Amino acid sequence: MMNSTYVSYFILSAYFDTGVFKYLIFMIVMLLYLLIVGSNLLLIVVICMNRSLHEPMYLFLCSLFVNELFGSTGLFPFLLVQILSDIHTVSAPLCFLQIFSLYTYGNVQFYNLAVMSYDRYLAICCPLQYNTRMTFNKVAMLIAVTWSIPLLNIVVMMSLSASLQLCGNIIDRLFCNNYSVVKLACSDTTVNNIYGLMYTFIVLFGLAILILYSYVRIFRVCFSACKQTRQKAVSTCTPHLTSLLNFSFGVFFEIVQSRFDMNRAPILLRTFLSLYFLTCQPLFNPFMYGLNLTKIRIICKSLVFGEM
Numbered sequence: 001m002m003n004s005t006y007v008s009y010f011i012l013s014a015y016f017d018t019g020v021f022k023y024l025i026f027m028i029v030m031l032l033y034l035l036i037v038g039s040n041l042l043l044i045v046v047i048c049m050n051r052s053l054h055e056p057m058y059l060f061l062c063s064l065f066v067n068e069l070f071g072s073t074g075l076f077p078f079l080l081v082q083i084l085s086d087i088h089t090v091s092a093p094l095c096f097l098q099i100f101s102l103y104t105y106g107n108v109q110f111y112n113l114a115v116m117s118y119d120r121y122l123a124i125c126c127p128l129q130y131n132t133r134m135t136f137n138k139v140a141m142l143i144a145v146t147w148s149i150p151l152l153n154i155v156v157m158m159s160l161s162a163s164l165q166l167c168g169n170i171i172d173r174l175f176c177n178n179y180s181v182v183k184l185a186c187s188d189t190t191v192n193n194i195y196g197l198m199y200t201f202i203v204l205f206g207l208a209i210l211i212l213y214s215y216v217r218i219f220r221v222c223f224s225a226c227k228q229t230r231q232k233a234v235s236t237c238t239p240h241l242t243s244l245l246n247f248s249f250g251v252f253f254e255i256v257q258s259r260f261d262m263n264r265a266p267i268l269l270r271t272f273l274s275l276y277f278l279t280c281q282p283l284f285n286p287f288m289y290g291l292n293l294t295k296i297r298i299i300c301k302s303l304v305f306g307e308m
Helices: 021-049 056-084 092-125 127-133 136-162 178-183 190-224 227-259 267-292 294-305
Strands: 009-012 089-091
Touching: 009 092, 021 056, 021 267, 021 294, 056 092, 056 136, 056 267, 089 092, 092 127, 092 136, 092 178, 092 190, 092 227, 092 267, 136 178, 136 190, 190 227, 227 267, 267 294
Parallel strands: none
Antiparallel strands: 009 089
């Protein structure tokens, strides 16, 4: 890979001198990472260890939390090292490894949310057929698809990016980003662009239609059903819908940060846009689902406070 790129390291130019405040920033980021790891790990253990939670909705949630641990680990240890470092460089192999982990996280997250939308659609719109249509084998297959297709996509994307000849090594970000690397290429990037557009419109746009269709059907049932059914639908869909909106905002911020020149924007705004997509979702989801889903909330309270 190094012979084809002619670049052995990248310089991350988005960092700026914070003086002695870097130790305070380091502590804040460290606490944030520990909070993300602790909250997601707690819910993974709760779901895996309690047979009453071995239902499709909670198994999909477990996959979601595992992915958030994976994505956070691809970002936070790297950030902590860079915050304390005086020279903000990263080797090319490590940069591509980070791109692989972060892009896999984003893709798996989107697939997971789409599958969870489909699951809620079956549970609310087809309750009598739910157990026959959402079997354990189907749940396992959907989780496997949620991880395998994004992994395959990222492997292809990384292969195309690693084969580019680069004429620069400065990335104007806090971490490695595929689009930033592609912009450094002085060789033809047509294949990269075509592949990215095809995947976006065929796969991701298709998942967006699935999510939209599921919630249109769910809202129809909510408006026409009795009060009890409506309350149950709202209680189970609110965390997922809120998570979906939060994820959508994060994707929007990432697109804005990557595709447009943000040099004139305040440095704090650029930092916020860079990190929102990868920090707010892994922190937001465990608390959203842990507080709103009754079964998880009761078990978590019994573990933390010793209540039954």
